[in-house]
Amino acid sequence: MKRISALVGIVLLAAVGFAMPGSTFAAAPENKAATSTEVKIDNFSFSPAVITVAAGTTIRWTNRDDIPHTVVSDDHTTFKSKVLDTDEQFTYTFTKPGTYSYFCSVHPKMTGKVVVQ
């Protein structure tokens, strides 16, 4: 946690961000110093399928397919989006280091991984 605190210490609204660790509905940080990154859902695959980020990073998935998809952690509990229709998005902030495997619960052949350092 010390490392995370150091990372976001410069962010004015750090206290707000940490009030809801891992919140599904965390707003994208407005300060450019905060990290956020994109994963596209396209052609029934997550792109990039494996992504490495620093703790505290918010990942935003956007569905570019004509078919609905979901973003669900393999344990079904860490994070779980509602169904995402075309162009809909899901965000999740990864606060703890670790490897998070996830998949689309509608099309389980679609798998991805987030490595949080």
Place this chain on the structure above:
Amino acid sequence: MKQDDDSAIIRPRETDRISHDHHHDGIDRRGFLKCMAWVGTGTFCVMKGGVLSSYSLGALPFRGHESKGELSFVQISDSHMGFDKPANTDVVGTFKAAVDKINALPVAPEFILHTGDISHLSKPAEFDTVDQLLKSASAKDVFFVPGEHDVLNDDGKQYLERYGKGTEGSGWYSFEKSGVHFVGLVNVMNLKAGGLGSLGQEQLDWLQKDVKHLSHSTPIVVFAHIPLWSVYPEWGWGTDDSAQALSYLKRFGSVSVLNGHIHQIMQKVEGNVTFHTAASTAFPQPKPGEGPSPGPMKVPADQLRRVLGITDVKQVQHSHALAVTDADLA
């Protein structure tokens, strides 16, 4: 994928009369496959006591013989009500065309099977629209199984409230019609990361029990959304534990497996089991591996209805005959 003469995936191409009988059992599998391949373009295949015959649609053997104890029903699939993308901006219109097609069949079907993906996004209004449109079908009884699009967000709660009366578990059930045993299975629930369709142990146990009391001569029709055979696992077109389910059906002389999900007609014959997937009423999907993904395939507007369709199935009592006919919506 395993491919040989006995288990080749085939698509509409050409037909032959019986010319091969490698297994010396009176069944020309290659000929049957080729014949079955024709169903998409309007030929009609019947297997009687292991002997194959084919008829053109212009000379249907069953026309006018409704009273002889035969059973006729229709399979529709993947209506995706609510879908509005370029591959088909009028899924209501094509669904209506499917109902018109049903109502125009020479032998009125006794009932309709809908093999899932009734809705596109599991929205109440989408289910309502399908229910409403089906009211004008000549057959009043409709039997459903859910597709993955029907159980989004709520683990199938709404689906069960609407269509699950008298069913077990997540919506599986069986019923008898004219001596044929029908089994509706659910393979779109509790899917695991990296996996295919799944029936689950509880349903498998139920199936084993359900067919235990039946005599081996009882014709069996199994219907489920995702194919119960390995069509193309790379795109999730298969069911992880289908082999277990089919093992309970091995002793039966006639087993027909009707699926949807892949939005195209395919057949396979393996021993006494005939596998068949139906076309969608909403939009086509590419052939396995052709294209970057199994997403909706856009075809020229004037060709759309040629790649959508319904499936007409007839089972003739006392003759072990099954006839599957696919008709496009053009």
